[in-house]
Amino acid sequence: MDFNRIKEMGLEYAEKGKNAALDLAEKGKTQALIVNEQGKLLKAQRQLGALVYSLAKGKEENQPLVDKYIEMIDHIEQEITRLKASLTPAEAAEVDYVVHEEEPAAEPEAPAAEAAPAEHKSCPQCGAPVSDDALFCNKCGAQL
Ligand SMILES: [Zn+2]
Known part of the structure; x- marks a missing residue:
């Protein structure tokens, strides 16, 4: 070769x-x-x-x-x-x-997140407090 x-x-x-x-x-x-x-x-x-x-x-x-x-x-x-x-x-x-x-x-992360409920985030649509990892507003149903 x-x-x-x-x-x-x-x-x-x-x-x-x-x-x-x-x-x-x-x-x-x-x-x-x-x-x-x-x-x-x-x-x-x-x-x-x-x-x-x-x-x-x-x-x-x-x-x-x-x-x-x-x-x-x-x-x-x-x-x-x-x-x-x-x-x-x-x-x-x-x-x-x-x-x-x-x-x-x-x-192990989940209980820690639940232990400290995050109320600081609010819905951009209606202003209702929403939890940090919510996908929709519980009040008006807007997608977050
Ligand atoms: Zn809302």
């Missing part, structure tokens, strides 16, 4: 390597988007849970607001399904693994 052929092969591999890296970056981006969406999903589900709990506790009803959360959760779930469809099952499983890995780390 002459030197030129070896050089050619080297270039070929370098080219393949570059494409593989690009591919990986693209997959990584999709996976990062899914992880981000799943974070949003968990947050929305937690907010909905907190809302339903506080409504039930006060024997109140606010179906339009509950519906808004459900609509948002549906939307996020659809987005996750759409993103996952562009990944192989193995890659999608990898994302689930990442998300489940992150869950225990998020747990």
Whole structure:
């Protein structure tokens, strides 16, 4: 084998390597988007849970607001399904693994946030006090 052929092969591999890296970056981006969406999903589900709990506790009803959360959760779930469809099952499983890995780390933070109820944020629409991580105003239903 002459030197030129070896050089050619080297270039070929370098080219393949570059494409593989690009591919990986693209997959990584999709996976990062899914992880981000799943974070949003968990947050929305937690907010909905907190809302339903506080409504039930006060024997109140606010179906339009509950519906808004459900609509948002549906939307996020659809987005996750759409993103996952562009990944192989193995890659999608990898994302689930990442998300489940992150869950225990998020747990200790939650009680701390609840211990200090943040009343300093207010709704830009009606001025009602809203909790820091609320997605909608509990009073007028504006998206925050
Ligand atoms: Zn409001």
